[in-house]
Amino acid sequence: MTLDEECRGCLENSQMKKVLSTQTDEGKIKLFRKEVKSLCLNAKKESCAPLLMRDIDGIHRKIFGCGIDYSEQKKIFNMTILSREDELYNKISSSSDPLAEAIKYAASGNYIDFAKLADLDENSLAYVEDCALRTQVDENTLNSFKKDLSSAKTLLYIHDNCGEIVFDKLFIRIIKKLYPNIMVTSLVRGGEIINDVTRVDAEMINLADYAEVADNGTAIPGTYLREVNKNTLQLLKTSDVIISKGLGNLETLYGEGYSVYYIFMCKCLHIASRFNCRQWQTAFVKE
Secondary structure: OOOOHHHHHHHHHHHHHHHHHHOOOHHHHHHHHHHHHHHHHHOOOOOOHHHHHHHHHHHHHHHHOOOOOOHHHHHHHHHHHHOOHHHHHHHHHOOOOHHHHHHHHHHHHHHOOOOOOOOOOOOHHHHHHHHHHHOOOOHHHHHHHHHHHHHOOEEEEEOOEOOHHHHHHHHHHHHHHHOOOOEEEEEEOOOOOOOEOOHHHHHHOOHHHOOEEEEOOOOOOOOOOOOOOHHHHHHHHHOOEEEEEHHHHHHHHOOOOOOOEEEEEOOOHHHHHHOOOOOOOEEEEEO
């Protein structure tokens, strides 16, 4: 997907909030604001939001000597939700349709996104749970998903953000319970970028207990096919089922020719319009 005008202002505003809350050097803050504004105004139309975010992080590294640090928030969200894993798993697995229920929580968890919402806190979990209760899973997509899983041997799960990765883990646990012959590979980022998941996050929540963990070789908040490693391309080519979480992966994968199940929250108006949804509505669609 190409860069939408909404993305330019959104990314500039959210990352300025982060910088203003963590940095004190007024001269450097002013320079950061100037360079980010210029980047967002002059970004090429054929670019996309994940690449723009990667470049904003690069400006931060140049001016402040490090990337934009979300390590503390990542740890808080991962551990807060992980502490409730068993409770949530029992709730999901005892529902009338555990697979649909797991999708609701995975989709609602996509709310945890510091590129869009810079001031999230632990109370956001209450919103995620409320959203899961209100979420409706498209019946046709769900039936197609179940049919594909019934004959699949391999599944590629492309992760997005911290915190929500625990909901992804719950979803994978449900899939493994219902379809024990499926081998799951969890794909994370190859480097730190915003609050996107890396191998560190996967290890923190013991994701390897249910999936083989691989990284895509890039510190881009998406799956940008021109820069990911060969293993990622091979996984996309050979996996029987592919699940993509979040907007960054959607914006870099959609339209690239793969049959993918996308799970995300329509946090942006242009995404909501593209998929005939309301803003902040969850979506489960197949390309």
